[in-house]
Amino acid sequence: MNLSERKKIILRVVVEQYVQMAEPVGSKAVATELGSSISSATIRNEMAELELLGLLEQPHTSAGRIPSALGYRIYVNELMMHQKISSGEAQVINHMLGNRPPGQAGLVDQAGSLASRLTTYPAYAMAAVTGVTTIARFDFIFVDSHTFIIVTLLNNDTVKNKLVHLTVPIDPHLLTKLASIFNASFTGIPEERITQALINSTERAVGDTIGIVPVIAGFTIELLVESKSVDTRVTGTMNLLNHPEYRDIDKAQRLISYLSDDTELARLPLPSASGEVKITIGPENLAAELKDTSVITVRYDVGEDVQGIIGVIGPTRMEYSKVAARLSYIAQGLSVLLAGGDKLQLGLEGENSKLGDDDIG
């Protein structure tokens, strides 16, 4: 869009004033903001033209003007100052991502709640594993004659376990045999290849008479299926209520119920590259429920396999630059922490290593 320099300035001022005040801004307000270098009458003319161009709108004849979706778009693309996060804020974010309370839900969760707190909008976080998950290794721990533990190491370096109680006694040697057979035939294969045929043949190979093989296989399948699922968390939903556009309970509720539907959230726009911030404004959203809300998402990648999204949803009247900067910073932090965070370094100069708790459970 080719706008005169003056129109750009005026558009920017209107957007910024409106974002801050949540009320239509009039020609006079713009004039004083500009230090009265231009008269309000001139600004009136310019604003009328900006309205013709579809960048501003008038809620009613005798009110100031507010940006249209297109106006926000121009602002975001061309006029917005890309602000850097302050070093103080950076420290807060680092601190909170680093010192998450143990036993709490995972890091991604924490990132979501951090995002919603820092932006005062509802945030959602989703972590997806795009690579194929397989079991790298099985171990079976004999506890007592009626109890053993299944321990599996996945190819993404997480450990999962299950305690199994039996009603018939089990021979420790059987567990050893099970381990070697499962390690031979169930490791390194994706969930689709754990077929009933494989289970049956394994059962025969083990000489299993008490149905222990299907149980282990079932546990394995469950793990692998679960690791495929994209799980999404939404936090800070009630932040909505702080913003005047959601004083209307029904409006708030419509958005809230939209936000609590995971399948809908999965359809939100995804940034195509790691670190990229994607801003979708009002009607640019496919979902009708979001036609006057904006979505800002940022993607973070961890290695090649894992990628995740953090996003914030709020009214179109949003502090785009601030939100984008903070999200972006959080995403960076996540990439770093997730890449190296839960591997414990030992044996060097006795550094004060931190425990990751991702796999505890």
Next chain:
Amino acid sequence: MNLSERKKIILRVVVEQYVQMAEPVGSKAVATELGSSISSATIRNEMAELELLGLLEQPHTSAGRIPSALGYRIYVNELMMHQKISSGEAQVINHMLGNRPPGQAGLVDQAGSLASRLTTYPAYAMAAVTGVTTIARFDFIFVDSHTFIIVTLLNNDTVKNKLVHLTVPIDPHLLTKLASIFNASFTGIPEERITQALINSTERAVGDTIGIVPVIAGFTIELLVESKSVDTRVTGTMNLLNHPEYRDIDKAQRLISYLSDDTELARLPLPSASGEVKITIGPENLAAELKDTSVITVRYDVGEDVQGIIGVIGPTRMEYSKVAARLSYIAQGLSVLLAGGDKLQLGLEGENSKLGDDDIG
């Protein structure tokens, strides 16, 4: 409180009408509800007396009457029909508690969300472990020269694990040694008794030069501390917005922010016996924020050690009998499922056993 039979009937009708309609009920409404066996004038007199007794209130001179907190109390204690849950509802509850999606948060979580859905009020669920948690057994699995897995079995039959990466190679024999030493000195003791002195002496006994003992000890402490924590979940907060008393956003927000404070929630009234339903009405609550909300809680016990609370918070105008019945049923279900749910039965007549996923993680 000694009330004439007629006053009791009138009070009951007023409460029930008001609970349903959310609007003050007048003498005429009561009369028609009673099939006009008594005239509205008589009822007016009775209602005036009930107001003098402090059981009814008038929002303003020319409106109907609404129950006071005391009125609700009398209703709950003396007049309420203790309704049984319908068999259809029971089935729904059973089904949802049984078929929770794998990989989802725990059963308690599910129970909370079930409670909020069935009652249309915000619900909170909290599970507390009152017994002392200790480690029953350690195992260390050698993965490769720089990696091993810590597997611990707790005395409450859950398994926790952690993957440890090392920067220096480790000898498998060291792991065997570690296992025997940790099993000898770290099992069966509560977190308080894992002192720095114990860690130091263990380190010497192992001949640990790479700082591996403190890491394992640290993990252990973390586990035991975590197992002590009471974690509380609140679900369905947004249900509030469906109820007319929370059309006022500020009021809703005050309660919502109260609900998101775990430490406040921990102070809510607790039923003293398992299965008991405790109802706290409006100003009976200690917290000022709850002065016009009611809290219904029910306790469930699992064995001797674990006990938990499920509660529902809503406006004083609440369907007490319905909520109490449903909560009570959910609590029963939880007790049963938690007592036996995650132990897998094997080796009998090949029953179709279900996998519990509480410890998978």
Next chain:
DNA sequence: ATTAGCACTCTCGACTTAAGAGTGCTAACG
């Protein structure tokens, strides 16, 4: 003791009005 009747009170929505904000237009100016 109960009830019909009635005057009284209070809320609520509809309507009116005045103030205020902001605009668009016209005419004057450099």
Next chain:
DNA sequence: CGTTAGCACTCTTAAGTCGAGAGTGCTAAT
């Protein structure tokens, strides 16, 4: 020709007015 001062006009919003409706309390009759 672009800019600006001035002004009539429009529209929203808050405050005030008014009447209908609901429900009460009281009185008097049964």
